[in-house]
Amino acid sequence: MFLIEWGFWKMATESSASRNAAYAQRSLPDERSDSNVSDVGLDISFKSASEHPHTRGPIYAFNETYFDMRCGGSEEKRGLITLMTLGGVAPTIYAWAQLTHGFLVFNISALPEFNIPIILLNTLALLIGAGLTYLYLRYGFHLTRLELFTSRHLLIRFNRKTQQVHLHRPTYCGGIVTFPWRETGSTSTYQEDDPLSLGTRLGLVWHPSRTGLPHMEMAFIGKQGQGGSELRDEWEFIRRYMEEGPHAVPRPRLSTQLPSPIQAFSAQFEGLGRFFRKSSWLFKVALLFVWPAFVIIGTGHWLSLLLCWRPRWPKVIREAGLPGKPVPPVTTLSDYPPAIQARLLANADRWQLKPGKRPAKKPRKPRRSKAQAKPAAPNEDCV
Incomplete structure (x- = not known):
């Protein structure tokens, strides 16, 4: 993969238009490198x-x-992509091929007479197959070719x-x-x-x-x-x-x-x-x-x-x-x-690199336990 x-x-290689649109949509500042020269x-x-x-x-x-x-x-x-492709695209192609083949066989068996509804259904099946193929090549093939x-x-x-x-x-x-x-x-x-x-x-x-x-x-x-x-x-x-x-x-x-x-x-x-x-x-x-x-x-x-x-x-x-x-x-x-x-x-x-060295991290303050964070009780002798 x-x-x-x-x-x-x-x-x-992202285009300027898509990059600006992505940042505007997410309301994020434009991306810059967080690395220093050192x-x-x-x-x-x-x-x-x-x-x-x-x-x-x-x-x-x-x-x-x-x-x-x-x-x-x-x-x-x-x-994973292979399983999704073969599990989704292959059954679709098989079902479309079987449907188109059935319409063709039925239409050829009626020759020399022409059955207008069957011809329309066969044309529709071909258009659906061509449309699905176009959608896959346009939007899905760039993911499939990763595997x-x-x-x-x-x-x-x-x-x-x-x-x-x-x-x-x-x-x-x-x-x-x-x-x-x-x-x-x-x-x-x-x-x-x-x-x-x-x-x-x-x-x-x-x-x-x-x-x-x-x-x-x-x-x-x-x-x-x-x-x-x-x-x-x-x-x-x-x-x-x-x-x-x-x-x-x-x-x-x-x-x-x-x-x-x-x-x-x-x-x-x-x-x-x-x-x-x-x-x-x-x-x-x-x-x-x-x-x-x-x-x-x-x-x-x-x-x-x-x-x-x-x-x-x-x-x-x-x-x-x-x-x-x-x-x-x-x-x-x-x-x-x-x-x-x-x-x-x-x-x-x-x-782009920022000039100089990365600033040193400030040491973390030790965490106080709940007993230390709890305010001390007033002294009864002072009452």
């Missing part, structure tokens, strides 16, 4: 973050030049020879882009953020102040973490590969890019291993009553993989790092169509 990436790109510097750090470099994958390719890893911020939810009839996975490629990072996404999620490795920020560098890392993925960030683009790019890679230590281990794996080479990290196990049912059903349990082990026996028993839901969603996930195609990198990225081959150009604003450029520039204020 590419819902997060699609929503983020839609926000970056915050961007904190996100870029290539110091060692862990002593145990490790990746939980899935990794699709790994060699001396590059390695490919899965992207996607909501892979565990994949299958169906699109790339099977979002990919990220780390090329050690060219020191570049490539993102492979559909055009409606931002398209294929290239960034320098040294402009890559990570969301899992500091141990103080560990309490917020449970159930999240490693996030990589490319801020406009470093890329020169009018919008920010983000990528959520790998599987959900069971704690900040796992995400730091994954970032350290990437950092050591890019900085030192493949010999500095343990060789990962490669995953298939075929539509594997194992990947479809296991995605629902990403990040839950540690929580499941520490949970009570009552919670484990309760899971037995909801296992049909996991089976249904997993089946939808697998159908989604079956109805998508394997992503393929452009030739210039496939050959990058080979002797005598050109280095892929870094993505710039001119790489986008003129209409997209105008919309990106119109929303550039979302990522």
